[in-house]
Every structure is written in structure tokens, then in C-alpha cells.
Amino acid sequence: MAAAQDTAAFIYAGCSQTSYSPGSPYQLNVDSLLSSLTAAATSSFYINLTSSASAAGSLPTFGLFQCRGDLQSRECSACIRSALSKLSSLCPFAAGAAVQLAGCFLRYGNDAFVGKPDATVIYKKCGASSGSGQIGIRDAALSGLTGGGFGGYRAGASGYVQAVAQCVGDQTAKQCDDCVGAAVAQLKAACGYAVSGEAYLGKCFARFWCNGNGGVDIEADNHHHDNDETGRTAAIIIGLIAGVALLILFLSFVRKAGNPDKD
The missing domain is CATH 3.30.430.20 (Gnk2 domain, C-X8-C-X2-C motif)
Structure with a gap:
């Protein structure tokens, strides 16, 4: 099963640059298609349909939906309803549109995209x-x-x-x-x-x-951190010892320089 994730979480949406006029024959096709897809989502996880409900000669509308394979039927149906809601708000009157949610995918358009590969x-x-x-x-x-x-x-x-x-x-x-x-x-x-x-x-x-800690070896990372701290501490101590030794040599030189007769 996929990692815990809101099935209605928005991933992306795309809208065609062309649009249709409200009340046009093409809108009748779109509305009929989306209504049929919504109804099919209560019992299917994938379906593709073509709608030409309007007068003869108008462009048909192609559409499909796909639900994630680990969902239950009710989750699939709810996801498709959410996808349709996204389409209506993001792509109003678009001749073609697609929306991907975490749990489902929905697409329609007047181009015959069904069955064609697309690795874009x-x-x-x-x-x-x-x-x-x-x-x-x-x-x-x-x-x-x-x-x-x-x-x-x-x-x-x-x-x-x-x-x-x-x-x-x-x-x-x-x-x-x-x-x-x-x-x-x-x-x-x-x-x-x-x-x-x-x-x-x-x-x-x-x-x-x-899963779990996300693949980060926390204990090993802490050991690495501890080793770094130990190395830094040792370097500081060595530096202090060297500094004291140099100071002693310097003071000894000064005393000798100030009292040459004592040698």
C-alpha cells in the first residue's frame, strides 16, 4: 500500500488554450461525458468513454479516469468527485483538461488521446x-x-x-x-x-x-557527530599544549637575554 496520503491532495492540472461557449453543442457532450464518468467511478477504477450526445456533426468528447490501484471503491468515487470539482474551478469551459490528484487522474478533450502513449x-x-x-x-x-x-x-x-x-x-x-x-x-x-x-x-x-527514520541512520550519524566532536576537542587540547610550550620557551629566552651573566 502507498504511504499515507490524502487521496484528494492536488498534484497538477492542465487546461487547453481553446474553450467552448456556454450552451454550445460541445458543452452538452462535455457535461454528458463527465456525468457518465462520475457514475462509473462508483463501480470501476478505470474507464474511457466517448460522448456525442449533442447534434450530429459536433465534435465528440473523449474522456477517462483512473484511480490508484490500492484504493477502495468509495475512495475512488470520492476522489473522482474531487477531481471534477477541481476541473470546474481551474478549467472552466476548457475544450480539454486533465487533473491529477494523489488518488486519481481524470482527463477529457476533443482529441483522440485514448490508447496513445505519452511519456511527457x-x-x-x-x-x-x-x-x-x-x-x-x-x-x-x-x-x-x-x-x-x-x-x-x-x-x-x-x-x-x-x-x-x-x-x-x-x-x-x-x-x-x-x-x-x-x-x-x-x-x-x-x-x-x-x-x-x-x-x-x-x-x-x-x-x-x-519508512521509519526516512533512511537516515541516526545512530551512525550521532557516532559520526561524536567522532567529529572528539577530533575537534583533541585538536584544541593539542593546540593549547603547544601554545603553553611555546610560551615557556619564549619566557625562558627573555630571562636569559636579560641576565647573560647567569650562564
Whole structure:
């Protein structure tokens, strides 16, 4: 299961530059499509639909939604409702739009995008740096997301690092592998020693995170800190001893210089 996360948390949204007029035939198609997607979310985790409810000759509207594979049906339905609410506020009257929440993805438009691969990087984020060498186990966890012809929702783990990925349901096994591979490559290249990372591409996403202390070896870090303190203390003591010794030699020289007959 994915790390604890609000399924309605906003990730990104995109709106087409073209818009439709209120009350136009195209709006009837959009409204019909979004209504059908909302109804389908109560029993499905993925669906794609085409709406041409308005008069013949108007542009059809294509749309789909995808819920994260570890959600329950009620969580999926609630997430899609939240996504629709975001679309209406962020992309009013847009001819095409997409919104990604933590738990679901929704897209519609008048271009036939369903079934087409899309590995365009749309959103990428890395967490704070752990300051420790966890790249090996992170990469091992991420490797569990790629290859092997897995299904749309995938999970991987290694040590204290966990990872998940998912493709939109319109992708073939190869398209999904290619997309997830591209997302994993983005995370490896960008996130270094980060305790978490996420990459959202046009038709997939991949995430990783660290359990417990986030992969930071606190005890080892404290030992390293203690060793540094010990080294600094030893250096100060040695410096003081050397300074005192030089002072004694200097005072002895001054006394000898002031009383040459005593030699």
C-alpha cells in the first residue's frame, strides 16, 4: 500500500488554450461525458468513454479516469468527485483538461488521446535529502516497478524504501513498461539522496518513499557527530599544549637575554 496520503491532495492540472461557449453543442457532450464518468467511478477504477450526445456533426468528447490501484471503491468515487470539482474551478469551459490528484487522474478533450502513449514529464518532485547513502536500496525498490509485463499498478520494496507505480488503463503492457521506465529514470536522475520522490508522466506515475527514520541512520550519524566532536576537542587540547610550550620557551629566552651573566 502507498504511504499515507490524502487521496484528494492536488498534484497538477492542465487546461487547453481553446474553450467552448456556454450552451454550445460541445458543452452538452462535455457535461454528458463527465456525468457518465462520475457514475462509473462508483463501480470501476478505470474507464474511457466517448460522448456525442449533442447534434450530429459536433465534435465528440473523449474522456477517462483512473484511480490508484490500492484504493477502495468509495475512495475512488470520492476522489473522482474531487477531481471534477477541481476541473470546474481551474478549467472552466476548457475544450480539454486533465487533473491529477494523489488518488486519481481524470482527463477529457476533443482529441483522440485514448490508447496513445505519452511519456511527457508533467510533474516531478523530490523530498528532503537524507544525507546518507541510500541510492542502492532506492534503486532496488524502483527496479521492482519495471519490466516483467506487470499490470497497471505495481509495487516494489527494498529495505526501508518502498515504491509504487501505475499506468493509465488505456496503455498496453509495453506502453506501460516504457512509461514507468521513463518515470523511474527521472526519479533516479533527479532525486539523489532524497527520502522521497514522485514523477508524473502523461500516462503513468512512479513514487518512492522511506519508512521509519526516512533512511537516515541516526545512530551512525550521532557516532559520526561524536567522532567529529572528539577530533575537534583533541585538536584544541593539542593546540593549547603547544601554545603553553611555546610560551615557556619564549619566557625562558627573555630571562636569559636579560641576565647573560647567569650562564
